[in-house]
Amino acid sequence: MTHTQLMLRPSDYPVLIEHAARYSDLDPSRRIGRDALVRWFEDARIAVERDVFGAALVGRMRLLLASVRVDVLAPLQVAARTAVGARIEAGQYRIGIGVSHIGTSSFAYTYGVYAGDECVATGESVSVHATAGGPAPLPEPVRDALKTLRMDAPEPTRLQRGPARAVREAYPFRLDVRTRFGDLDPNRHVNNVALAGWYLDGLAELHLDVLGYPTGGPLDGLSPSSLRVDYLDEVRYPGIYQLRVGVLDLDDASVRYACGLFDGPRCIGLAEAVGAHHLPEEDGDPGDLAVRLEPFRMRSV
Template sequence: MTTLKGTTLIIDEHSAALMAEADFPDRRQVTQRFGDLAPDGTTSTVALARLFEHPRIGLRFPRFDKLLADGGFGPFRILLVGQDVERWTPFGTFDATSRIGTGIRAIGRTSYAYGQGMFIDGRLVATAGATIVLADKSGPLTLPDELRADLAELRLPGTDAAVASQPDPPRRERQYSPAAATVHARVGDVDLNRHVNYIAQVGWYDEAIASHAHDLLGEGAARKLPRYLPWRYRVTYLGEVHYPGTYDIGIAVSGHDEHTVHYELGLFDSGRCLGTADASAPRGKLPATAFPDGKFTS
């Protein structure tokens, strides 16, 4: 998938938290890999984003597929414009199995959103969602009736229609963030669409938060950095990210208490914002001096 500057669906991200596995119209088993485990031994939030991806892409839309086969729609691209993922409790062991439920939680005029839940022994441990737009060179396309009918059959109970939104304009300005980290695109970050994959970008946000925490805590904290990595992300994709390239990630704090830090992040290429993310992570031993007026010191 690729990305598009434009619409994002805003949904009730916690709706799946009130649902049982049986409420999801599609349910599949996944096996956790060794590479899914973070240094603290639990499944990382970035790995969760990838584990949720496969069942989501595996959903089939028979009416829409027939429309495409008959030449009744297209050409178009499938664009991921936003995703969210949240780990509700630490979990994860190598070769452990879990089940992922997938459905549709919002249908708009030009976009739709998936809702997903991960279950272990019937217990919800993580949720996720992704917002999709169909577009051609002129921009987003109105969803065809055939696709809307397929989506309606996969609708999750108790979900409401979505509304369109984008990050507030100040979030797109580099000067909004008092701190920053530099990341370098790697060839392994590039997917079949020849740009940096959207899940790889979530990993970049992890790197930025860890790098900044390391700067605040000093060299002696390096082995403790996994405890500062986020358990929750909401990401908006505003433009394509390419290899090779060097990018800045702006870092600000929108709120904090004695246990949690809420981050606002932005991905920038020479001052142009290519994406934003909101994240929640443990505060750990980050000092109070790191949060003057709710923002990090630079």
């Protein structure tokens, strides 16, 4: 269990936001997708900042997302149920949000998603205050507002990476991605939610390759339960980028992936994901997926 999966209660968070699941949040497994949860966290973050900072201050500031992490603890569905099977209002969740760290130019949020009182997902994110010259100290009104949202939670994790993670050729699997105008946000770069979706697309393409491109896409059980994204630089439109994927670790039940996003040879984004490679009987028998994933281990450079 990672520290983002600590079993906090809804009342532990300084802010609780009601959030209704939508049909468009569902992935092919008929559950809330990981990229949808990244969007839920963004919605909660923006709502809180407009409330505690004030719309005028938010309009003057430039806050960039440096990283986001999602850990899914239980299936999230449009028709939500508690762990004991008691039905709650269809599609209604609560998102808890609080500040876990305040630095010089950055601060971190921690999140919990609840169906009733059951925690079904957790997460964290780091935001950086930036000007044209780069990271800049947080304005005092922002720092004071953030203090009202502080809660007792661990500081954000750091992505552990060696120099190979920034080298294109270290990743065995490649997917080219063209930016779309609809992916841009008000800062005129590709939105963090769209980028999280790119990494999930890269994993799905790897799974298709491993499974022999089955009709309808890869099996549902291969979706990652944990996704961490680090945004190293802005991704612009128009452009074509290389998304690379490799396998870091394999054990009896799970696989840990590394992903890198590259503009030419320059690394502009990193991600890690953890998922299962042992599938339930009803998903069919695709063979030994661990063996099939072995050729995609990260390379030495």
